[in-house]
Amino acid sequence: MTVSASAASPPPSPDPDVPAGVTAGVAVFDRSTGRFTELLDEERQFRSASVVKLLLALDVLWDLGPDHRVPAEDQARLEAMLRSSDDGEASHYWSQRGGSRIIERMAARLGLTGTAPPPATHPGFWGYTALTASDTVRIYRYLLDRAPAPVRDVVMGSLRRSTRCANDGYDQYFGIPSAFTGPWAVKQGWSGFASGGCTADGEAPAPAAPASVHGARPHGASTAGRPPAAVDGGGVDLAGGALHSTGTVGPDDRSIVAVLTLHPDGTPYGTAYSRLTRLVDSLDVPGARRPSGVRFATLGSGVRVRAGATTDSAVVTTLPAGVEVLVTCQKRGQPITVAARSSDWWAHVPQYGGYLTNVLVDTPEDRLPDIPVC
Missing domain, CATH: 2.30.30 (SH3 type barrels.)
Structure with a gap:
C-alpha cells in the first residue's frame, strides 16, 4: 500500500492543537497516499531522549550477516530496549559501538538531515542526540519500506508490544497509545520529569523514579535531579521537560506519527502526559481509531x-x-x-x-x- 514520496504537500487540516507553553515538532505521514497530513516545525531539533534507541537498534542490526539472524543475547537486549525502554541496554550499545559514531553512521545511512550526536560537553549522554520530527518519519519509512524483513520484524515487532511500564518506572502509554485504540506501534521518549512509579497487569512492577533524565545519562550515572543545562547544546534545549510520542498507527502501519515536545520547567509528568495526548488526539491521522468517552x-x-x-x-x-x-x-x-x-x-x-x-x-x-x- 506504500506510495513513494519525496516532498511534503501542505497539510490539509488545521494547525495541531498545541497547548500553551508547549513547544512541538510534528509530522504525520500517510503511507497510503504518500503525503503528509500534518507538519509543524518539523525541522526543529529536540533532544531525542529514548527515541534515539531506534537508531541504536538499527546500527546493531545493520551488521548482521546475509541471513539477518539476530544472536539470542542481542535479541533479548533489543527487545528490552525497545519494548520497555531499558536504559542499561542502550548504554551497553552506546559504549560498545562507538558512542556518537553510531549517530553519524546512521544519519548518513538513512539520509537524516537534522540528526546530530550529543554535544561535546555531554559525550556519554545518548539521549541528548538531536532529532527532528521529519527525521523520525524517515527512520520509520526506512523500517517499513526498505529494511530487510528480519530487521523490520525485530524492531516493529517490539514496538507493537511496548509495555505500559518502562523499566525505569514510567508509564509510557501517553500520546499515541492513549489517543488511539490501535493497531499501533510506539517508541516513546521522556526526560526531565519525576514519576510516581508504574504497575500494570501482567507486567512486573516498575519502581518509582525520581526526577529522571531517561535517555540522557551514561550507564551507571545517578538518575536523581534534573538534567544539567548544556554548556554547548548546539541550540538544542537540554534542560526542559521533553516528552515524545512516535510510531505507526492504523492497519498495515498506514500512518507514521512523530510528535516531539518540550514543556515548561517544573511541569508535572501527568500534566505533560495529558497535554501530549490531547495534542496527538487533535491530529489528522489516517487509519486511526479513537476511543469513545x-x-x-x-x-x-x-x-x-x-x-x-x-x-x-x-x-x-x-x-x-x-x-x-x-x-x-x-x-x-x-x-x-x-x-x-x-x-x-x-x-x-x-x-x-x-x-x-x-x-x-x-x-x-x-x-x-x-x-x-x-
Whole structure:
C-alpha cells in the first residue's frame, strides 16, 4: 500500500492543537497516499531522549550477516530496549559501538538531515542526540519500506508490544497509545520529569523514579535531579521537560506519527502526559481509531485503577499524578472517602482496563456529569 514520496504537500487540516507553553515538532505521514497530513516545525531539533534507541537498534542490526539472524543475547537486549525502554541496554550499545559514531553512521545511512550526536560537553549522554520530527518519519519509512524483513520484524515487532511500564518506572502509554485504540506501534521518549512509579497487569512492577533524565545519562550515572543545562547544546534545549510520542498507527502501519515536545520547567509528568495526548488526539491521522468517552483529570498521586469497583479488587495499574483518564461509564460500588470527599460511584476507564473511584476524579460532584451508568 506504500506510495513513494519525496516532498511534503501542505497539510490539509488545521494547525495541531498545541497547548500553551508547549513547544512541538510534528509530522504525520500517510503511507497510503504518500503525503503528509500534518507538519509543524518539523525541522526543529529536540533532544531525542529514548527515541534515539531506534537508531541504536538499527546500527546493531545493520551488521548482521546475509541471513539477518539476530544472536539470542542481542535479541533479548533489543527487545528490552525497545519494548520497555531499558536504559542499561542502550548504554551497553552506546559504549560498545562507538558512542556518537553510531549517530553519524546512521544519519548518513538513512539520509537524516537534522540528526546530530550529543554535544561535546555531554559525550556519554545518548539521549541528548538531536532529532527532528521529519527525521523520525524517515527512520520509520526506512523500517517499513526498505529494511530487510528480519530487521523490520525485530524492531516493529517490539514496538507493537511496548509495555505500559518502562523499566525505569514510567508509564509510557501517553500520546499515541492513549489517543488511539490501535493497531499501533510506539517508541516513546521522556526526560526531565519525576514519576510516581508504574504497575500494570501482567507486567512486573516498575519502581518509582525520581526526577529522571531517561535517555540522557551514561550507564551507571545517578538518575536523581534534573538534567544539567548544556554548556554547548548546539541550540538544542537540554534542560526542559521533553516528552515524545512516535510510531505507526492504523492497519498495515498506514500512518507514521512523530510528535516531539518540550514543556515548561517544573511541569508535572501527568500534566505533560495529558497535554501530549490531547495534542496527538487533535491530529489528522489516517487509519486511526479513537476511543469513545470523556476525559477527566485525576487527583493525588499513586492513584490506583482496579479490576472492579471495590478496594478488594486487583490493582490493574497506578496512574501518573494528575493525569487525565478517558471515562466511558460509571457504576456504584464500594463507598470511598478521601479527606472531605465521599462517593460510592466508580468510573470505568477502559484504556487502563478497570475502575477508578470518583473521589479521585477532578469533579465537584460524586457522580460524573453526562457519563452514563455502566
